[in-house]
Amino acid sequence: MAEFWRRFRRNLGAVIGLAILALIGLTAILAPVLFPFSPWEMRGIPFMPPGEAGFLLGSDSLGRDVAAGIAHGTYVSLLVGGVSTAAALAIGITLGAVAGYAAGRVDDAIMRFTEFFQTIPSFVLAVVLVAIFTPSISSIVIAIAIVSWPPVTRVVRAEFLSLRSREFVQAAEVLGRSRIAIILTEILPNALSPIIVLSSLMVATAILLESALSFLGLGDPNLMSWGFMIGSGRSVIRLAWWMSVFPGIAIFLTVLALNLVGEGLNDALNPRLARRRGALPA
Amino acid sequence: MTDPRSPALGRRAVLAGAAAAPMLMTVDQARAQGVAPRRGGVLNTIITPEPPLLILGVNNQGPTLIVGGKIYQGLVKLSPRLEPLPELARSWSVSPDGRVYTFTLQDNITFHDGRPCTAEDVIFSVTKFHMEVNPRARAILERIEKAEAPDPKTVVFTLKAPFEPFLLIFDVTACAIVPKHLYDGTDYRNNPNNSTPIGTGPFRLAEWQRGNFIRLARHEQYWKPGQPYLDGIIYRVVPDSQSRALALQTGQVQMTQFNDIEPFDVPRFQAMPNLAVATDGWELFSPLSWIEINHRIKPLDDARFRRAMAHAVDRNFIAQRLWFGVGRPATSPIASTTRFHDPTARMPDFNPREAAAILDGMGLRPNADGVRASIKMMQLPYGEVWNRLSEYLRQALRQVGIAVELESTDVAGWVRRLANWEFETTINFVYQWGDPTLGVERTYVSSNIKKVAFTNTAGYVNAEVDRLFAQARDEPQAEKRRALFSEVQKKLVADVPLVWLMELAFPTIHEKRLRNVITTGTGVHASFDDVFFAS
Numbered sequence: 001m002a003e004f005w006r007r008f009r010r011n012l013g014a015v016i017g018l019a020i021l022a023l024i025g026l027t028a029i030l031a032p033v034l035f036p037f038s039p040w041e042m043r044g045i046p047f048m049p050p051g052e053a054g055f056l057l058g059s060d061s062l063g064r065d066v067a068a069g070i071a072h073g074t075y076v077s078l079l080v081g082g083v084s085t086a087a088a089l090a091i092g093i094t095l096g097a098v099a100g101y102a103a104g105r106v107d108d109a110i111m112r113f114t115e116f117f118q119t120i121p122s123f124v125l126a127v128v129l130v131a132i133f134t135p136s137i138s139s140i141v142i143a144i145a146i147v148s149w150p151p152v153t154r155v156v157r158a159e160f161l162s163l164r165s166r167e168f169v170q171a172a173e174v175l176g177r178s179r180i181a182i183i184l185t186e187i188l189p190n191a192l193s194p195i196i197v198l199s200s201l202m203v204a205t206a207i208l209l210e211s212a213l214s215f216l217g218l219g220d221p222n223l224m225s226w227g228f229m230i231g232s233g234r235s236v237i238r239l240a241w242w243m244s245v246f247p248g249i250a251i252f253l254t255v256l257a258l259n260l261v262g263e264g265l266n267d268a269l270n271p272r273l274a275r276r277r278g279a280l281p282a
Numbered sequence: 283m284t285d286p287r288s289p290a291l292g293r294r295a296v297l298a299g300a301a302a303a304p305m306l307m308t309v310d311q312a313r314a315q316g317v318a319p320r321r322g323g324v325l326n327t328i329i330t331p332e333p334p335l336l337i338l339g340v341n342n343q344g345p346t347l348i349v350g351g352k353i354y355q356g357l358v359k360l361s362p363r364l365e366p367l368p369e370l371a372r373s374w375s376v377s378p379d380g381r382v383y384t385f386t387l388q389d390n391i392t393f394h395d396g397r398p399c400t401a402e403d404v405i406f407s408v409t410k411f412h413m414e415v416n417p418r419a420r421a422i423l424e425r426i427e428k429a430e431a432p433d434p435k436t437v438v439f440t441l442k443a444p445f446e447p448f449l450l451i452f453d454v455t456a457c458a459i460v461p462k463h464l465y466d467g468t469d470y471r472n473n474p475n476n477s478t479p480i481g482t483g484p485f486r487l488a489e490w491q492r493g494n495f496i497r498l499a500r501h502e503q504y505w506k507p508g509q510p511y512l513d514g515i516i517y518r519v520v521p522d523s524q525s526r527a528l529a530l531q532t533g534q535v536q537m538t539q540f541n542d543i544e545p546f547d548v549p550r551f552q553a554m555p556n557l558a559v560a561t562d563g564w565e566l567f568s569p570l571s572w573i574e575i576n577h578r579i580k581p582l583d584d585a586r587f588r589r590a591m592a593h594a595v596d597r598n599f600i601a602q603r604l605w606f607g608v609g610r611p612a613t614s615p616i617a618s619t620t621r622f623h624d625p626t627a628r629m630p631d632f633n634p635r636e637a638a639a640i641l642d643g644m645g646l647r648p649n650a651d652g653v654r655a656s657i658k659m660m661q662l663p664y665g666e667v668w669n670r671l672s673e674y675l676r677q678a679l680r681q682v683g684i685a686v687e688l689e690s691t692d693v694a695g696w697v698r699r700l701a702n703w704e705f706e707t708t709i710n711f712v713y714q715w716g717d718p719t720l721g722v723e724r725t726y727v728s729s730n731i732k733k734v735a736f737t738n739t740a741g742y743v744n745a746e747v748d749r750l751f752a753q754a755r756d757e758p759q760a761e762k763r764r765a766l767f768s769e770v771q772k773k774l775v776a777d778v779p780l781v782w783l784m785e786l787a788f789p790t791i792h793e794k795r796l797r798n799v800i801t802t803g804t805g806v807h808a809s810f811d812d813v814f815f816a817s
Contacts (some may be wrong), residue, residue: 040677046603061546062674140364217669220689221661235523235666236546237585 007268013064021053028074035068039224045066047240050053058231058242069224077254078227080141081203082246087145088206089199090151097183099153100160111157114150122147126209130218140213144206155198156273159191193269202261204255211251226251258279293516293755317797321511323815325535325796328526329496329517335478336487336496338458339416340471342503344540347455349517352498353394354458354481357385357404357437360447360803362565364621364716367802368481369809370459372397374666380758383429385437392503394459394486401431406462408439415470422451422720447621447717452482455807484510484811493519500622504811511814523547528815530557530791536800536815537792539806545606545667551791558794561608561787565804568617568721571711573659573781574677577741579706581655586640592630592716593637595675604670608789612782613776616722619785620714622764627771629782637682646683651707654683660699660708661690671783672709701735711786712736716803718767723751726770726779742779 010015027034037043044139048059057067099110117125126143131236163169164187172182211227213219219228221268226247233243333346338354358366359810364673366374371385391399409429412419427442441448451457459482464475479487482505485498496517500510505574518535520526527541530551537633542549552559573591581587584781616623630636646654658760659675662668686707691699699705724730728743747770754766790806792799802808 038677038680040673042674042677062670062677131692134695217690221672221690232666235544238550239546246495265284 002040004268007267008264011264011267013260014267017257017260017264020253021261022252024074024257025078027071028078029152031071031075033067033183034064036067039069039072039119040064041068047236049240050242050246056247058240060229060240060243061236066229066246069229070226070247073224073226073229073247074250074254076137077210077251078208080137080144080225081206081258083145084148084206084210085199086200087141088149088202089152089195091145092149093156093188093195095149096153100113100157100188100191101164101179101183103161103164110153114153117147118150121150123212124215127216127218130213135218135220137223140210140218140220142210143213147203147209148202152195152198152202155161156191159194160187163187163190190246196269197262197266200258200265204258204262207251207254207258283451311360311521317816318796319511319812319814320817321508321814322513323332323511324513324536325515325813325815326370326538326809327515327517327539328520328529328535328542330520330526330540330542332519333496333721335476337460337476339456340421340476342416342418342455347807348539350458350479351454351483351804351812352480352485352515353479353483354454354460354488355483355783355809356454356457356459356578357452359808360450360453360561360566362717362803363369364450364565364803367450369454370404371452374449380446381440381441383448384443384663385439386433387437388394388659390503391482391505392501393482394480394501395461395464396503397461397463399459399461399482401437401677402434403462404437404459405429405431406466408457411460411465411470412457416456418457418715418757419451422448423457429467435619443756446760446763447719450566450716453804455566455804483809485515485809486514488514488817493571494817495519500585501718506811510809510811512810514662517811527551537790537806539790542789543789543791545608545789546608548608548789548791551789556782556793557791558799559799560790560805563621563677563790563800563802564787565619566716567804568619568714568716569711569786570612570615570617570681570714571783571786572612572711573783574705574708574710575740575780576703576706577743578703579657579781581644581646581757582657582706584644585777586644587646587655587678588781589630590637590640590644590682591679591780592781593633593640594678594684595729595783596632596678597634599714600671600674600771601784604667604674605784605786609784609787614771615726615769615782616718616771617714617785620699620716620718620721622718622767624768624771627775629775629778634682641683646681652684653685656687656705658687658689660696661688662709662711663696664693668709675709697735700739701733703739703741711784712734718770719751719755723755726774727751738781742777744777744779747773747776747777 002087020240042062043065044053044055044059044063046061046063048055048058052060055065057070060066061113083217095110099107129143129146131138169182169186210225214225214227215231217231219225229247230244233240237244288336312446329345329349331345332339333343333349335341336346336350338346338350338355342729348760355370357369357371359369361367366637369429370388372388374383374385376383408423409426413423424444425441425445427440430438432438461480464480465473484501484504486501488499497514504510517661520529523544526538527547530538530543532631546561551557560680575582575588577583601607601609601611614627641654648654659672661672672688676688679686712725713721725738726742727738727748727749731741750766750770754763757763759767790800795815797816798812
């Protein structure tokens with residue numbers, strides 16, 4: 001673990017990313033303390049510029065506090081990012097592991113099924129799914145999970161294909177261990193590093209997807225999210241630029257931080273790969 | 283923020299005088315103001331969305347009515363107070379029993395193809411063409427027992443029973459006069475002439491590049507000598523709202539109307555010295571918005587609960603903050619811009635304390651989160667401002683302890699759920715068509731509880747209201763109808779079957795040198811034969 005942390009630390013960008021992420025996490029936790037009121041509450045004069053009338057980041061078209069919206073929206077964004085990634089990983093790892101371990105016809109069948117999903121543009125599919133299920137937080141999470149599992153399956157399958165012919169797997173097979181035990185205790189732990197790196201990027205993509213859906217008015221109407229804030233500020237951007245700009249910065253920072261952390265995780269978990277790229281001194 | 287209504291009110295006051303003496307037309311007013319109408323110039327404006335075709339009656343969408351209103355004309359036009367003024371009919375008389383209407387047509391009315399327009403064309407348009415293609419007109423025209431033309435310039439309609447708002451249907455937006463020689467005996471909806479509308483209006487269709495523009499040119503044989511003043515009108519099709527605002531700002535177009543400019547852009551144009559912003563000219567339509575409430579669901583079936591909801595909503599805030607002063611707060615189920623509005627019948631005012639007291643009285647005590655009751659609200663999927671409205675309503679109702687969960691849908695889903703009564707509350711708005719019998723009654727009478735959108739989908743039942751509306755419908759005397767409608771308004775504001783929100787309006791923004799833009803109760807739908815550019 002100390003070795004992992006030492007390697008992670010060498011990537012300055014990753015450390016900055018982690019710091020930003022920690023700050024964002026803190027904001028999500030502290031939002032009810034910093035802004036102890038609903039982000040939907042109309043607290044003053046509409047269209048106040050940042051810094052005026054007690055609005056740190058200005059007020060929106062109904063006099064709602066933009067800063068409160070961003071703080072409360074952090075929780076929604078992280079929740080959607082986390083839960084939908086977890087769901088996508090569950091689908092992706094299961095299918096990838098079965099395909100990679102079983103090989104043959106099962107592998108063929110699962111991969112054709114995966115390719116079927118990969119040929120559909122993921123955002124269009126997400127829009128259609130949310131529109132069919134009617135927009136709510138659960139339908140958004142499900143839609144994002146459904147469109148983002150195929151890459152996981154492919155990565156996991158590739159790892160399993162290469163690992164299943166190694167000696168330690170063959171040894172376990174000779175010892176008569178069950179297939180499920182082999183998959184879960186022998187192969188999966190060794191395939192974990194690329195999955196972790198991939199999942200950090202998936203969280204970022206999920207946050208972007210949720211924002212894009214909310215921007216198009218397909219968000220949960222009862223939850224304040226960053227994408228919703230940008231969408232509602234877009235039409236009045238000549239009148240109140242701060243309504244769209246600050247939530248946009250929040251999305252930008254979060255996604256950037258997650259990407260930086262992903263990069264750092266990659267360096268820390270695949271030291272040889274990183275060294276070859278010249279990211280770490282030999 | 284400046285009040286955009288004050289100039290409009292001024293104009294309305296002027297026109298009230300004009301309506302009392304219809305011979306003093308607006309052109310004379312212009313002369314009185316020292317501005318002589320000037321012939322010439324082409325008006326560039328915008329139409330959103332592009333009409334599918336321009337045959338009035340066959341298509342009755344807003345944009346079709348606006349462009350078609352220049353090409354076609356009705357027997358009468360309507361003043362801002364919705365009194366009929368002469369258009370194709372120079373004069374008319376009504377028999378004492380209210381059953382026989384005799385119209386005398388203007389001299390020298392000529393269709394765009396050069397053929398004269400006679401009483402035969404009028405009878406064909408009324409009893410055949412619109413009877414078949416136009417459901418809204420049909421509901422009223424069915425009351426005609428017989429139509430006769432004693433001479434080419436006289437039309438006599440005899441009704442089965444007196445119907446006081448009968449003349450309202452003869453405006454161009456409901457009953458445009460079409461040429462019999464091109465349509466009689468054909469399939470009206472698929473007539474080959476439908477691509478080239480032929481009417482009697484001051485402008486004829488000159489060119490239509492689909493997706494680009496509709497160009498109208500002066501009808502040289504127009505029956506008013508010397509008119510129209512404009513050489514032509516070009517309606518440009520601009521689908522993007524920000525491009526439309528830019529076109530107006532840069533002077534590429536001299537006028538916008540209807541949905542062209544979003545409410546939040548209106549204050550910006552009000553501040554421009556060369557532009558005038560008018561919100562009148564929608565009196566015939568008078569769209570009224572409200573919270574539609576499903577009375578089949580508890581506690582929404584309780585009038586006290588609905589009263590509390592009405593007390594919780596600040597309609598001034600909605601009008602000023604969401605619609606930027608375009609339109610005004612509703613006070614009763616009959617819009618103040620239509621006939622028979624009773625200003626003394628007022629719905630519950632904004633008073634959250636009273637709302638809380640009523641809910642306390644019902645035994646709905648707040649729980650630990652301050653919630654007394656929870657309801658669902660289906661958002662109206664008509665764009666940004668309607669979403670902001672439901673977000674405001676959720677907060678306003680939450681203030682008095684009513685938790686609102688918003689549900690979002692698409693347009694098709696909204697109409698389906700509204701029609702099938704599958705909602706708790708939603709937002710809705712409906713045109714009032716100038717007379718409560720034509721546009722208000724349908725929302726409240728129990729005989730109109732149907733699984734169809736824009737009927738009494740709330741499921742409101744009140745035998746007294748049913749009786750009053752039925753009496754008012756058949757009553758031939760306007761004053762007696764007024765008394766009946768006053769009574770029904772008082773009943774409705776007490777019962778609060780719906781929480782009325784706003785009398786909607788649409789901004790007409792035009793260069794100040796463009797004169798006589800809005801002179802009637804149908805505003806930009808009028809013929810524009812007296813519109814001119816002052817030099």
